[in-house]
Amino acid sequence: MLLILVGPLAGSWLVTRPRIAWVLTAVSMLPLALLTLMPVDRELFARCEVRWQVPTLTGPESLANILLFVAPVLLAGVATRRPVLAALAGSGLSVVVEAVQAAVPAIGRSCDSGDWINNTIGAVIGGALAWLSLTVAARRKRRHGDFQEVSAFR
Incomplete structure (x- = not known):
């Protein structure tokens, strides 16, 4: 949860440094x-599981699936200054990951709609943190007398 505290501050610093934000997004x-596409040595019993239930944070896998998407979406949202688009792209990327897991059984991964839901929750959190970062940066600029536009809604 350190990411929730540090993310908006680091993100607001990165608003004026989009190249660094893009590099950090890639990293x-x-x-x-x-963690999602590296082959594992296990026998698959099902290629894809579809379940539509509210995720619970009782297991480490659910929390990991959420956290995997927070930082990339936060950083991409700051780099593009479009946090909603970054969150949508994060959710879309999760669909692609699950599709690859379903289509390539040789990697030993099975797709799961629950993973997509958890990844999307992480993407929404990352988008919200990016929006907060952009808001903090805009307020900081206004306070220092620089009226150059730094908007979260551009």
Whole structure:
């Protein structure tokens, strides 16, 4: 939960440094790719599980699926200054990951609609933190007399 406290402050610093934000976005995607697409040695009993239930944070896998998408969406939202678009892209990326897991059984991963729901929750949290970062940066600019536009809604 340190990310929720530090994220908006770091994000507001990155608002005027979009290149760094993009580099950090790419770096934050590495764990996501490794943890979702790296082949594992296990036998699949089902290729895809569809379940539409409210996620619970009782297991470490649910929390991990949420956290995987917070940082990349936060950073992409700051880099683009479009947090809603970044959150939608994060949810879309999760669909792609689940589709690859379903289509490529050789990696030993099975797709799960619950993972997509948890990833989307993480993307929404990341988008909200990006919006907060942009808001903090805009207020900071106004306070320092620089009226250059730094808007979360551009």
